[in-house]
Structures are given as C-alpha cells and as structure tokens.
Amino acid sequence: MSTPVPAAVHDAALPSHEGGVDWARVRADFPLLMREVHGKPLVYFDNANTGQKPLPVIASQDAFYRRQNANVSRAVHALGTEATEAYEGARGKLARFLGVRADELVLCSGTTFAINLVAYSWALPRLKAGDVILVSRMEHHANIVPWQLVAQRTGATVRVAEILADGSLDLDALYRAMTAEVKLLALAHVSNVLGTVNPVREICREARRRGIVTVVDGSQAAPHMKLDVAAIGCDFYALTGHKMCAPTGTGALWARREHLLAMPPFIGGGEMIKEVSFDGTVFNDPPHKFEAGTPNIAGFVGLGAAVDYLESVGMDAIAAREAELLAHATEALQAIPGLRIFGTAPHKAAVISFLVEGAHAHDLATLLDLEGVAVRSGQHCAHPLLQFFGVAATLRASLAFYNTHEEIERFAAALDKTRRLLQ
Numbered sequence: 001m002s003t004p005v006p007a008a009v010h011d012a013a014l015p016s017h018e019g020g021v022d023w024a025r026v027r028a029d030f031p032l033l034m035r036e037v038h039g040k041p042l043v044y045f046d047n048a049n050t051g052q053k054p055l056p057v058i059a060s061q062d063a064f065y066r067r068q069n070a071n072v073s074r075a076v077h078a079l080g081t082e083a084t085e086a087y088e089g090a091r092g093k094l095a096r097f098l099g100v101r102a103d104e105l106v107l108c109s110g111t112t113f114a115i116n117l118v119a120y121s122w123a124l125p126r127l128k129a130g131d132v133i134l135v136s137r138m139e140h141h142a143n144i145v146p147w148q149l150v151a152q153r154t155g156a157t158v159r160v161a162e163i164l165a166d167g168s169l170d171l172d173a174l175y176r177a178m179t180a181e182v183k184l185l186a187l188a189h190v191s192n193v194l195g196t197v198n199p200v201r202e203i204c205r206e207a208r209r210r211g212i213v214t215v216v217d218g219s220q221a222a223p224h225m226k227l228d229v230a231a232i233g234c235d236f237y238a239l240t241g242h243k244m245c246a247p248t249g250t251g252a253l254w255a256r257r258e259h260l261l262a263m264p265p266f267i268g269g270g271e272m273i274k275e276v277s278f279d280g281t282v283f284n285d286p287p288h289k290f291e292a293g294t295p296n297i298a299g300f301v302g303l304g305a306a307v308d309y310l311e312s313v314g315m316d317a318i319a320a321r322e323a324e325l326l327a328h329a330t331e332a333l334q335a336i337p338g339l340r341i342f343g344t345a346p347h348k349a350a351v352i353s354f355l356v357e358g359a360h361a362h363d364l365a366t367l368l369d370l371e372g373v374a375v376r377s378g379q380h381c382a383h384p385l386l387q388f389f390g391v392a393a394t395l396r397a398s399l400a401f402y403n404t405h406e407e408i409e410r411f412a413a414a415l416d417k418t419r420r421l422l423q
C-alpha cells in the first residue's frame, strides 16, 4: 500500500487573509510565541537577530525528511528528482519574491557567505592599490570585515561614509566620497541597529553613474518590506533566510548575470562543475557554479515555505503592521524617564536601540529576561556605529508583524520596573 506524498504540506496549511489580515490568527501560526520564560509569557523582541518560524515552515522540515530526503542534482531516482525539484522550486519562489531571475540567484548559507562571495570572487581579483571600497558607518561587521580582508590583500583602502546624528546617511557626504578611486560601494538597505531605511535606489543610481559597483545588504529589509531588487539597480543584493521566517543556514546572493559569468568560483567541489579531469575543470553555469557541495536542502525547502507564508500575509500588510507597532513602541519608550533612542531617521524599520540613564544595557536586558522579555543588548555586530554614538552598548527591541500592542505595553511596564530597580 502506498502513502500519498505530502508534496505540499506547507501549502495546504497556508492561511487565507482575503478581506484583511487577522493578526491574532497570524500570531497563532508561531507556536514558540506561546511559551513562557521564567514563568512569564514570552515577549520576543529580538527579531532583528533571528525571526520565529510559522507552522508551515516547521511542517515543511518534517515533511521533507519524512518523504523526500535525497541529495540534489545527482540521482536519477524519484527521491533525487523530487528533492531537486523542491530545492530549485525554492529558488524560483525566492526569485519571484525579490523580483529577479532565478538563474541570477545563488543560494548560500546567509548574508555573511553572500558578501564574502562578492569579496573573494568579484573584488579580490579586480581591486588593486589605490582603489577604494566605500562602506557606511552603519554597516554590520559582515559588510565591513570582508572588505578589510580584501583591502589587506589588494592594497585597496576602505573609506567610510558618515551618518547624521539622527542615524540617517549623510547623502551629501556619501556622494562626495564617491570619487574616481571608488570601485565598490557596500551598503545596508536597512540598519540592524538604528532601523534606518537607506534610499538605496537613489544611491545605486548615483553610484552607477560613476561606474561604482554596488553591494546592498538586504538582511534587515527582506523580512519587512515588499522588495523589487531589480528596480533598486544594484549589482549585488545579499539576504539571510533566518530573519524572514526561514530556517537558519539559508540565504541568497542576487547578482547581475554579467558578474556571475565573469566571476571565478569561490568554493570548489561537487555540484559546481560540468566536467573534471586532472588536466582541468569545466565549471557549471551560474548560479550552480557558486553552489559547491551538498546544500542545506531541507533549509531551502523551508525558505520556499517561508516565502509562501510571507506572501500569504502580504508584504505590504506586514510593512503597515510593523509601522503601527513601531509608532506605539516608540511612544511607550519615550514616556520612560531618562530613556534615549539611537536612530530617529524619518524612514525607519521596527528596530529601536536605546539606553536608560544610570542603567547598564546588559543589566537591564538580564532583568527584562526575568520578566519574560527578550531584547538584545550589546554592540549588535556594529562596533564602528556604536563608537560614533560614543556608547559601549545599547539595548535593542526589534519587532515583527506577529508581535502585538499588548506585548509593547508589557515590555514598557517591565522596562520601567527594571530601570527603577537599577537606579
């Protein structure tokens, strides 16, 4: 007796939000949010660090390992074909979600790998002494350190575009910094510390006019807004799956095809070749040329399910919901005496970095944890940005569409209580 293959377990469970999103129903899709921490209901406000996973994504992992597990692109048997279709299907879903071509989308472990791929495969063979790599003050270390490594090996230098006091990019300074020596601009779409949404479309247009290649770090943008990556006009766009409802160890690099064709492989091994002999190797076509070894197949099936899920809720609805939550959280925090917010740019994602006078960030975060509230404290992988503000650490509350107004109230009350204990 054969059991039917649950090819689309996750599709079957997708909620319908026709006629308006029922946010309580959306929240119920995230089982982890129902748990308690230290005997208190969890308030998870560390979404910029990693996001929680909805039931269809969790189910996709179970279904894949129960019914489809096999390696991709190698076996002709049924499971191998199904696994390959599922993996390539996920690439197609993500490409559609981003508004790009699937054959320009390299699947990889996340933003860190994606940016390193550009650094080692595009920049390292091209840059030389005298060239400049331009980055902004608000970059995550993943968009700084790879460029420093390239600079060390090529003799190029890394130049910094500064920000304004409110955490926006100083656009005049940025354009002035785009001199003839600049070969590459690496910039966050959305800051993971300040929430600032950078006008990447305008910036990439200016860079392109000057012949500067652009790398946009979309880690904090992809989970929160409708993207049209092709319309941004960048050369490379990096993202990470675990912040957008997908399993860890998934992500992608989108690149213009001309770059993918010109770039040498970064990592060698199986999958990325057409033919190997001891006289030499013929590489596979992009994007597979950059996907050596067995990929995180189940993880990418989960990324496909995450994209389906986000689209079923709707990225515009998600952006509107998060704007509402951000406004509420900002107002609630501003009412707390001695609280200072870092990052007040007019166009912001739902990330609030802050400090409370007289209380250390780690102490507050530890006490908040005892109240069931998960916020991050520290430097958020952005040391140069914190140096700009002259502080050693901040607390960061980062919200997602599945958070609630009631959680914001509980967070603000817990923060007020804990800061009194410390002052």
Ligand code: PMP
Binding pocket: 048, 049, 109, 110, 111, 112, 113, 140, 142, 143, 188, 190, 191, 192, 217, 219, 220, 240, 381
């Ligand atoms: N860039 C930004 C803006 C981020 O927020 C993060 C994750 N905190 C990264 C890059 C790195 O992502 P990953 O660790 O998933 O590679």
